[in-house]
Structures are given as C-alpha cells and as structure tokens.
Amino acid sequence: MVAVSAQEAAPVVAKAEVRGLNFYYSDFHALKAIDMPVYEKKVTALIGPSGCGKSTFLRSFNRMHDLYPGNRYEGEIRLFPDDVNVLAPGVDPIEVRMRISMVFQKPNPFPKSIYENVAYGLRVRGESRRVTLNEKVEEALRSAALWEEVKERLQEPAFNLSGGQQQRLCIARALATDPEILLFDEPTSALDPIATASIEELIHDLKNKVTIVIVTHNMQQAARVSDYTAYMYLGELIEFGVTDEIFIKPKKKETEDYITGRFG
Amino acid sequence: MSAVAPGAATSMPSEAMSVRLARRRSRIVGERIIEAVLFVAALVSVFTTVGIVYILVKESVVFFEEVPFWDFLTDTQWTPLFDDAHFGIMVLLSGTLTSSAVALSIAIPLGTIIAIYLSEFAPFAVREVAKPFLELLGGVPTIIYGYFALLFVTPLLQKIYPELPGFNLLAAGIVMGIMIIPYVSSISEDAMRAVPMSLREGSYAMGATRFQTAVKVVVPAAISGIASAYILGISRAVGETMILAVAAGMQPNLTFNPLEPAATITAYIVQVALGDLPHGSIGYQTIFAAGLTLMLFTLACNIGGHVLRKSFREAY
Structure with missing residues (x-):
C-alpha cells in the first residue's frame, strides 16, 4: 500500500484510452469490449494464459492487424494529448506506426548493418542528413544500452550480434524515431536469463522517456517491470490495476487463481 | 525320445x-x-x-x-570453312555477349519487378492466375520465339528504325529476354516469399510503406536467391540457340552493336552440325572448341553464382 501511494504521488496522466474495443479475425471475436487506460511514462503489462488475446490487443495499438485481410476493429483507442482515435478508418496506419513503435517476440533485425538498422525508421521518414542520423543512431543505441558494445563496428551486419544484443538493437531501432508509446510483444521469450535481465533493466530505465505496454507470459517479469497490470482471459479484460495490488490482493477471484498458479 | x-x-x-x-x-x-x-x-x-x-x-x-590457342582468342575473323581459314572465337563470342546483354537488360529488370509485385503486392487471386501464365512463357518452344522475333518483332522495330536489317541481334535479344523473364521472376519470387513475415512486420511497425518494405527489407533479405535467379537467366541467355539461329542470322560478325546481324557460338554450332562436313575435318573440330568455350562460360557463371550465394547468405 505504501508503494501504491508513492506511485500515485506523481501526477498520472493518461497517454491512451481504450474504449469499447472489439476485434475480429474474420468471424472469430478475439477481443471483447475492452476499456482500459494507458498511463504516460509508465509500464503497463498485459498478462494472461496463451490465446487470451493479449498479443492481439497489443497489435491493435499500432494497427498491425491492417496488414492481413479480414480483420476488423470496433471501438476506440484514443491517443492523447491530441485525442485522436488510432483505429478510426480515416487514420492512416502508417501515421499511427510513426508514433507507436513495436519490439517483437523474436529479434528481427533487418539484413543491414547495425547502423542502418537503427537509422531505418528515420530514413523511412525521409531523414537523410548524415549529422542528424549519426546523432540519433548514437542516442538510440545509448538508450538501448548497446552503444558501448557496438560503437566500433557500426557497419558490421546486424546478424553478427548475439540474440540479446539483436533484441536491444531492435529496441534501439524502435527508439530512434522518438515514439510516444513503445509496444513490447513478449520481448524476452527467445532470450536466455542473462539477456532477459538486461532487457528488463532497460525497460525499467526507458519508462522515464516513453510510455511502455508489454505483453508477457512470465508473471515474475510483469511484477518486476510494470507499474500497471491488466489480466486478460478469453479476449476479455478481467482486471486492471496497479501491479502491486494485482499481485498482492487482486479484486477478482480469476485473477488470483491465475497469479497464484492455480490456473493457466 | x-x-x-x-x-x-x-x-x-x-x-x-x-x-x-x-x-x-x-x-x-x-x-x-x-x-x-x-x-x-x-x-x-x-x-x-x-x-x-x-x-x-x-x-x-x-x-x-x-590452330594456335592465342590465335583462337585474338583473331578477329571466323572463317573456318574458307581456304584462308581464321578461327577467332571473339567473333562468335561478341554475338553471344551482345544478344545476352540485350536479353538480360529486359529479363532482369522486368523479372525482378514482376517478382516484387507478385510476392509483395498482388492479391492472392491475381497471383494464382498470373503465375501459371507467366510460367507458360518459359514453356513456349524456342523455335516459335525465333519466328516471332523474325516475323513480328523485327518488322515492328523496322517501323521505328527503317535501316534495321532483317536479321539482327536486337529483335532476337528482346524475344530471348521475354522468354527468360519467368526464370528470373519465378525464382526471385520464391526467394522473396521465403523471407519471414517477422521481418516485414518489423519494417511495417517502423512506419514503412509496402514499397519501402519490399525494396529496403525483403529484396536485401532475399538477395542470394535473387542472385541465383539472375545467374540462371544469364546461363539461359548464353546457351539459347534457336531464337538466335532463326532471327539473328548465321553470319559471323565481330560486333557489339545489337542492330547488326551476327552469329553466336550456339548458332554457329547448329549451322555446322546440320551441315555435311566430313568427320575429322578442321571445320568439324571447330564446333568442339566453340562448345568448350560455351561450356566454360556457363561454368564460370555457375561458379560465380555459387560464390555470390555463399557470400550473401543471410540467416534470419
């Protein structure tokens, strides 16, 4: 309770607000009437058993579902301060992805040099000034705690890096464009424990700069890195709250069963 | 018991x-x-x-x-059946290189663009219809392409450029390029489709458009397969016989100008092999030397392709 009030002492501002979100893969109703805030410069964890829709939910934020035919959104994800519904049909998904970056389950560096991987998002946005690129690439690599390891070999292929380094490179790539929200889709599930620890530490440091939403199937990870936790089951949001409360005294019995390992 | x-x-x-x-x-x-x-x-x-x-x-x-090896490489005439016989393979090789260059300058860009379209842009239904039609192009007998070049493409080109002779490397090369398109596009497309979806998603998630994703991520990731497609296209172009024999003429001619008629190595072999040269005569032996040259050339292409593939191979 002390921890909770300490957190609430800082002003908490909503960065995004999910309202009545339904999502359909063709006929399959994957997300059911989700309402949830995402707080600015906080880490929000989405937890739940496999198939509960947590990744589907995460991928709605940057409209990744638009890449495949037959998918349909209903409801709103409003992004603040400009109060725009990112799911509105009139909103260009590319515009949305310019503001909301994503880090994937498996490290997916492009077949390019370390430098060009990080510069990718800037180049896509039309940036070609060498000085700006150099500056941004270094800044992003520093933020991703990778600069010291790669500064001597920026022109080497990204595939030469280890799995953990590749994932930090993907984080640097996502950070280079100064996103407002950073989405993590089980970012450590393909990594060993040491690499996992360094990514978790990084997420902890990054929340001073950016709003983070992370999907994880590892409850200890959710407890370690997040400020808020949402428990999902069968496409529904069962419970949302401050992480400590969710883990110490959840309000709903289903949440407690899942967290204590009686289920899932 | x-x-x-x-x-x-x-x-x-x-x-x-x-x-x-x-x-x-x-x-x-x-x-x-x-x-x-x-x-x-x-x-x-x-x-x-x-x-x-x-x-x-x-x-x-x-x-x-x-015939001294040096003369074979440097002589600028190819007249094996004349009294004053010359055996300069460069004469035939120039025809082969020129017609192949014309063919590849059509097949490689078009084949690559078609592959990018089919792999990254075409809706499922379009791809299912377009692919078999495209592969049909590679199944047309080359003799038909040859007459197509001679009787349709050359007259068409003559409307633009009236001085163009009836036999020329340009028409043959263009038609050969059309024939090679499916080889280039089919293998390139397979290579691009083998690029994992996670790489494309990574690119889209950075705010890239479809075109940026295709050109900046998918093509570089598939470059080893695309390079093999090009190499196969080169081998096909260098080894193609019938189109050239029919549409480019049989006259040995040391030229790199596609507007002229010229014999290629393959066209020459056909010409001699169909003639009634006595076995063991020098004219008869020339086709083996020409064949060996052709074979070494395609072998070099294949080795080059292998090296390229190795050096570009990417682990996803």
Missing part, C-alpha cells in the same frame, strides 16, 4: 534366433541393393557430365594442335 527332447528344447531358441538373424540379414541386403541403385542413378549424371567434358576436351585438343 527322451534324448531328443532336451536337444529340441535347446535348439528351439537358437532356431528362432537364426530366423531373426536371417530376416535381419535379408533386410540389410535389401537396403544395400537400394543404396546401390540410388548410387548408380547418381553416377549417371556425374558420368554424363564427365563424358561431355571428356569429348569436348579431346576433340578440342585435336583442334588446338592445328
């Missing part, structure tokens, strides 16, 4: 064992036979290749006993 009974009792298990052993032996023998058959089948292809190279080299050695 009582003496037999214990004997039978002890022989029973060993009999069962020997049956099992015999079964195992026959299984092992059976597998050996299958292995041998497969090995022989594999050997056939190796022996064929070795046999072809052997004949080419053997007959070429006879040729090079009469």
